[in-house]
Amino acid sequence: MMPHPHDEIEAFALGSLDEAACRRVLEHADQCPTCAVVLADALNAVHMMEAGGERAIAQKISLGDSRPLRAGSGNLWARQPWRLLQVAAIAAAVLIVVGGLNIIRGMQTIAYTVPVASLVHSHFTHHALHGEGGNVKVIQDLNGRWLYLVADGLTPKARYNLFETVNGDQREVGQFVSTNSGEATAYWEQGPVRIQRLQVVSVGTPSTLLRWP
Amino acid sequence: MAPADATDLVTRLISGDPTALEDAYREHARRCNAIAYKILRNDDQSRDVVQEAFLTLWRHREGLVVRTAGIAPWLTVVTRNAALAALRSAGARSRREERAHTSDMKTDAPDPADLVSASVDASRVRRAIASLSAEQQTVVELAYFRFMTMSQIAETTQTPLGTVKRRIQLALRHLGRILSEQRS
Numbered sequence: 170m171m172p173h174p175h176d177e178i179e180a181f182a183l184g185s186l187d188e189a190a191c192r193r194v195l196e197h198a199d200q201c202p203t204c205a206v207v208l209a210d211a212l213n214a215v216h217m218m219e220a221g222g223e224r225a226i227a228q229k230i231s232l233g234d235s236r237p238l239r240a241g242s243g244n245l246w247a248r249q250p251w252r253l254l255q256v257a258a259i260a261a262a263v264l265i266v267v268g269g270l271n272i273i274r275g276m277q278t279i280a281y282t283v284p285v286a287s288l289v290h291s292h293f294t295h296h297a298l299h300g301e302g303g304n305v306k307v308i309q310d311l312n313g314r315w316l317y318l319v320a321d322g323l324t325p326k327a328r329y330n331l332f333e334t335v336n337g338d339q340r341e342v343g344q345f346v347s348t349n350s351g352e353a354t355a356y357w358e359q360g361p362v363r364i365q366r367l368q369v370v371s372v373g374t375p376s377t378l379l380r381w382p
Numbered sequence: 383m384a385p386a387d388a389t390d391l392v393t394r395l396i397s398g399d400p401t402a403l404e405d406a407y408r409e410h411a412r413r414c415n416a417i418a419y420k421i422l423r424n425d426d427q428s429r430d431v432v433q434e435a436f437l438t439l440w441r442h443r444e445g446l447v448v449r450t451a452g453i454a455p456w457l458t459v460v461t462r463n464a465a466l467a468a469l470r471s472a473g474a475r476s477r478r479e480e481r482a483h484t485s486d487m488k489t490d491a492p493d494p495a496d497l498v499s500a501s502v503d504a505s506r507v508r509r510a511i512a513s514l515s516a517e518q519q520t521v522v523e524l525a526y527f528r529f530m531t532m533s534q535i536a537e538t539t540q541t542p543l544g545t546v547k548r549r550i551q552l553a554l555r556h557l558g559r560i561l562s563e564q565r566s
Contacts, residue, residue, distance in 0.1 A: 176547040179554040182459050183525040184466045185532045191463050195438075199445030209451035214558030216455035218507050218526065219417055219462070295450060297562060304559070308450070 173197070173204055182211035203354060206295070206306055206319045296367055300379035303351065305369050307331070307381070316342060318355045320369075323347040327371060329378075331355070334366035344372065388452055395443040395453075403440055406453055411436075413454075414461040421465040421529065431468055435461040466529050510560040518553035521546055 174194050180186050181194040198204045298305040303323035309316050318331060326349060331342040345355035369379040391409075394402030411432055418428035418435075438460050442448060448456050511522055520539060524530045532550070536543045 176544070176551060179551045180525070180532050180547060181463070183522070183550060183554060184459075184463050184529065185525040185535065185550065186463075187470075187531060188463075188467045191467075195442060195445070195447070195460075198447045199442055202446055205446035205450050208447050209455070210558050211554055212447070212451040212455035212459045214554050214561060215462070215526075216458040217561040218510075218557065219458050299559075299563065304555070 173201065175204075175207075178204060178208050179211045182208070182215045202317065203319060206308065209295070210297075210306070296364075296381040298367060298369055298379035298381045300369075302371070302378040303347075303369075305379050307367055309364060314361050315356065315358045318345060318353065320345075320347065320353040321351060323351040323353060324371070325349050325351045328373075329353070330370045330372055331357075332368040332370065333362075333364045334368075335362045335364060337365070339366070339368075388454075391453060392449055395439075395448070398443075403436065406439065406457075407436055410454060410457050414457055417458060417461050418465040421462065421469055427468055427472075428465070431464045432461060434464050438464070469529060470531075506564055507561070510557050510564070513560060514553050514556060518549050518556070521549045522553050522557070525550060 174181075174190075174197055177186060177190060177194055178198075181191055186194065194204075194208070198208045295306055295308040298307065303320055305318060305320040305323075307316055307318050316331075316333075323329070325347055327347050328344055329347070330344050332339050333342050334340075342359070343355065343357050345353050347353045367381045371378055391402055391406055395406065414432045414435055415428050418431040419425070422428050422431065435457055439448070439453070439457060511519055514522065521535055524535045524538060525532075530538065532543060532546050535541070536546045539546070541549075
């Protein structure tokens with residue numbers, strides 16, 4: 170895997186990279202959960218920016234609302250149907266190699282270990298926690314069986330608790346420690362639950378720093 | 383599209399169901415066309431760009447970003463990037479022809495001011511941009527509204543490339559937070 174393109178992810182989302190760099194970012198993020206989360210945030214930001222401007226321009230152009238993919242003389246796939254087969258063959262040939270995972274089961278933190286297997290084999294949603302003292306995003310398996318936390322902007326080398334509220338009861342999911350640069354990743358497995366609230370609290374400081382919703 | 387439908391669509395895409403791609407096209411092609419047209423101002427080029435974006439979606443359908451961000455934000459950015467690549471390619475071609483013929487040649491490149499005015503109804507976005515520092519506003523304006531690459535921004539603003547990258551990074555993260563809070 171190529172080095173993390175940390176300083177190019179937002180530029181990719183804003184359209185400031187050339188084509189080759191765009192491909193590199195996409196291909197890397199396909200298999201790197203940490204960069205995928207950062208990129209997802211950046212894509213959402215640009216998507217929200219586009220959402221306003223596109224309404225005005227959409228009214229000015231005439232375009233069939235539901236143009237079928239394989240209909241119409243101007244359709245690329247209709248003109249070059251081999252391309253669909255080509256990309257399908259390429260996609261089918263891609264294998265995601267998962268190795269080096271050492272996931273400890275139960276409510277236990279594995280800081281800085283990327284849960285590639287879980288991310289590859291599951292469907293998930295993510296919750297952005299809002300508040301003071303950093304940026305935290307928690308990704309949750311749609312069945313509620315695992316949580317993956319990504320954070321930055323935290324106090325360097327500080328210890329934090331993640332709490333979840335399930336069926337009205339708050340409980341500690343686990344602890345994590347930020348790096349020298351204030352970043353953190355952590356992963357927990359648990360039984361299938363529907364989480365109602367998430368909170369991140371600095372250990373030793375009782376006040377809630379960040380919360381979702 | 384409801385969240386459950388969007389999740390189902392992603393699941394079907396990952397499983398390689400070609401009808402999922404057609405459903406995605408029906409759901410998102412119009413918006414993608416609007417994004418491409420806003421940059422290219424050319425129907426044929428816009429359609430080709432959108433087709434390329436959906437081919438790219440098929441190619442990356444198993445990727446983590448598609449599943450994390452969802453199809454709509456992913457397609458928005460990939461379509462926009464493809465349109466910008468086409469615009470830059472057309473711009474480079476125009477400059478070559480201009481040099482060869484030493485004549486004035488009108489290009490299809492959109493007027494940035496026109497594009498900004500097309501977005502005037504997005505006051506929410508403009509307010510979010512206004513909350514950035516002056517330096518961050520500049521890089522967002524140049525990257526997002528004037529379609530400049532990082533190198534061009536560095537040259538235009540006489541700023542080191544690394545500084546431009548960092549400003550873009552901080553600016554977009556800030557915008558994402560502000561817009562998310564406004565939405566929620």
